[in-house]
Amino acid sequence: MLNIADTLHRWCREARLFALATVVDVHGSAPLPTGTSVAVDQDGNAVGSISGGCVEGAVYELCRQVLQQDGGPRRAWFGYSDDDAFAVGLTCGGELDVLVQRVDPTAQPHLAVVCDEVRQGRPVAVAQVVDGPDHLLGATLGVLGEDGGTQGSVDGGGPVDRALAGQAGALLRAGRTARADIGGEHDGCPERLSALVHVHASRPRLLVFGAVDFAAALSRAGRFLGHRVTVCDARPVFATTARFPHADEVVVDWPHRYLEHTEVDSRTAVCVLTHDAKFDIPLLRLALDLPVGYIGAMGSRRTHDERLRLLREAGVSEEQLARLRSPIGLDLGARTPEETALSITAEIIAHANQGTGLPLTGGTGAIHRKEDERAI
Structure with a gap:
């Protein structure tokens, strides 16, 4: 979501409802990485891209549906279809797992703060719950600065917040966006869940x-x-x-x-x-x-x-x-x-990125490595 922080900051300040579609997982080749988002407001205005054009129309319509139905978050899976070359999918052959949620900025005022930090060029991380209990899906927690405090809450300052803040802070210091899995006795969390930690790090x-x-x-x-x-x-x-x-x-x-x-x-x-x-x-x-x-x-x-x-x-x-x-x-x-x-x-x-430096022509396998396969 931080790829569209400028627009989201303005929409949050205007208390404008919007739907947010975020790439939460990537398999194979894909033009844009995990964490990239598209947002659509109530007037139909759209910002961002998650596929470079391949599935934007379908994602836009899904965002409009989520806004109109006022329901919970929805998941969509976009891949390549060999049987139907005109089906909605990625022509690059990859697969995207997309989470679409309705965002009311008045209920999540911390999002404006987080987006403003990005606009100011300061390091920030946002942990977005993408798998887990339905009542937590899509919830966010912001971490400001590599040694800073938190903004917002997933479980009211409980063990989930503490575990997410710790993992988000570590990823912020490492300077990379990645999934963070928490839950079990080690974290002190009663429920297992997975969050996508969006990172806007200081420049290397x-x-x-x-x-x-x-x-x-x-x-x-x-x-x-x-x-x-x-x-x-x-x-x-x-x-x-x-x-x-x-x-x-x-x-x-x-x-x-x-x-x-x-x-x-x-x-x-x-x-x-x-x-x-x-x-x-x-x-x-x-x-x-x-x-x-x-x-x-x-x-x-x-x-x-x-x-x-x-x-x-x-x-x-x-x-x-x-x-x-x-x-x-x-x-x-x-x-x-x-x-x-x-x-x-x-x-x-x-x-x-653990690349070979060799020409892609004549090579085999996926062009893009998953984020967690890259060197920190």
């Missing part, structure tokens, strides 16, 4: 070390992909905001000293573009000991071999060296800074 960081032409192109590509980009170099004549207008911040400092004191997490990508041993070795020695998601270093294969030798002499283990992507990027035959930036960001995406 892209740390670019080396104020070179490749860094300018990489910062632009990283910004386009939604990263919070930092360019760092020890040379003040090169590390300027004028040279890197697409970076969120430009830092003049020794790379390893900056990395030692800045905040990183499992979604952080570290790109070392200096290929100068006096910068690279202390920086990579530190980076390879941190819980960051991606570490890549630019340079020729000869530079890479020498870099490995120096890192081993500095005490870096073989296990740590195995994390290093060097030479950086996928083999696209890139030559220009812009092509190289594409090569690097493609490798970052492939690494985060």
Whole structure:
């Protein structure tokens, strides 16, 4: 639902009734991920997409029915039909499990708060019950900030709320939308249920070390992909905001000293573009000991071999060296800074999603992995 937070915020503030259709599960190939939503208000206005066009008409009509009947949530399953090529379904061959519910913003005032947090760019998670007792189906609980409080309630502040808040907070810190199953003695919940936790996380960081032409192109590509980009170099004549207008911040400092004191997490990508041993070795020695998601270093294969030798002499283990992507990027035959930036960001995406980096042509199996099969 957070993909349409701007419109939902306005509708909630206007106390406008609407139907919300949310993809709660995906099997096989599908154009949009779990958690994507469509909303339709009482006047027939629609916002969002769940399939890129394949089943939008059917979902729209189902939303209208749920609004008019004033009933409980409904489930719909959309798949591909080999027997009838014109049947409502996904031409990509995947299957979608969709939950459609009627939303009265006056009964769920916390939704306006949650949507406003998204609009302001702040991290937030919403746990939406998608399987379980009928009286809880569609109920939501919001978690504001990675260490923040809750908004709304599923069971009036009881064990379900506490269990959902804990799991939603963990997924928010990990930065991913996923299902959360609770219930049983471990959670202290009398009833088993499953919630889809929608996550709007803080932007993942892209740390670019080396104020070179490749860094300018990489910062632009990283910004386009939604990263919070930092360019760092020890040379003040090169590390300027004028040279890197697409970076969120430009830092003049020794790379390893900056990395030692800045905040990183499992979604952080570290790109070392200096290929100068006096910068690279202390920086990579530190980076390879941190819980960051991606570490890549630019340079020729000869530079890479020498870099490995120096890192081993500095005490870096073989296990740590195995994390290093060097030479950086996928083999696209890139030559220009812009092509190289594409090569690097493609490798970052492939690494985060456990992709192969190989052409899809000639491959087999599903194109899209399920969210819970991807690396955090």
